[in-house]
Amino acid sequence: MKNVRRNKKNQAQILKACIKTPNHLEVRGPVEVRQGVHLDIGSNVIIGPGAVFYGDGLISLGNNVQILDDFMVFASKSAGVSIGDNTLIGPRCYVNDSDHEKALGSDIISQGIVSSPISIGKGCWIGANVTILRGAIIHDGAVIGAGAVVKGEIPANAIAVGVPAKVVKYRE
Numbered sequence: 001m002k003n004v005r006r007n008k009k010n011q012a013q014i015l016k017a018c019i020k021t022p023n024h025l026e027v028r029g030p031v032e033v034r035q036g037v038h039l040d041i042g043s044n045v046i047i048g049p050g051a052v053f054y055g056d057g058l059i060s061l062g063n064n065v066q067i068l069d070d071f072m073v074f075a076s077k078s079a080g081v082s083i084g085d086n087t088l089i090g091p092r093c094y095v096n097d098s099d100h101e102k103a104l105g106s107d108i109i110s111q112g113i114v115s116s117p118i119s120i121g122k123g124c125w126i127g128a129n130v131t132i133l134r135g136a137i138i139h140d141g142a143v144i145g146a147g148a149v150v151k152g153e154i155p156a157n158a159i160a161v162g163v164p165a166k167v168v169k170y171r172e
């Protein structure tokens with residue numbers, strides 16, 4: 001499917017069409033919603049400048065989600081990305097529910113993708129420059145330190161840091 005860069009006015013209209021309570025979406029600058037993406041946006045959501053939403057799957061943002069600058073998220077039809085209520089995403093985070101298939105014998109660029117859903121729970125805080133890989137499940141209240149790469153599961157209220165992200169302690 002052809003990706004298109006749409007103008008700022010259209011972007012705002014697209015985002016507004018996706019929210020359940022249309023008066024409470026704050027888009028703080030130019031964002032890109034590529035063709036084919038399905039967005040489901042709760043109320044009272046803030047999206048920082050530079051966000052890019054792409055893929056052909058469902059991206060769901062709960063109520064009171066705040067996403068800071070330069071967020072990039074890809075969701076495939078067979079998986080999807082959900083972000084729970086009251087979660088804060090720091091600047092320059094990258095979330096992708098898919099990997100390229102990489103069997104030996106043909107170039108990766110000509111192979112398909114393999115996808116697993118990503119779930120980021122309620123009340124989480126994702127620090128700056130975090131990458132979240134396919135299949136990641138970040139349970140409610142977890143904190144992910146700046147620069148982490150999340151693979152697999154992070155328990156509720158854990159504080160996890162590093163590459164790959166490991167729990168160093170729990171919120172008290």
Ligand SMILES: CC(C)(COP(=O)(O)OP(=O)(O)OC[C@H]1O[C@@H](n2cnc3c(N)ncnc32)[C@H](O)[C@@H]1OP(=O)(O)O)[C@@H](O)C(=O)NCCC(=O)NCCS
Nearest residue numbers: 088089090091126127128143144145146147159161162168
């Ligand atoms: C994760 C974080 C919240 C932890 O804060 P904290 O509870 O004060 O934790 P501490 O500083 O006691 O760190 C605990 C351990 O994790 C390490 N650590 C903390 N943050 C880390 C990070 N981002 N990457 C790698 N290691 C980190 C510390 O060095 C320490 O290790 P040690 O026990 O071996 O000394 C904080 O370090 C962080 O990354 N904040 C993100 C800030 C940000 O990106 N803001 C964007 C605006 S929303």
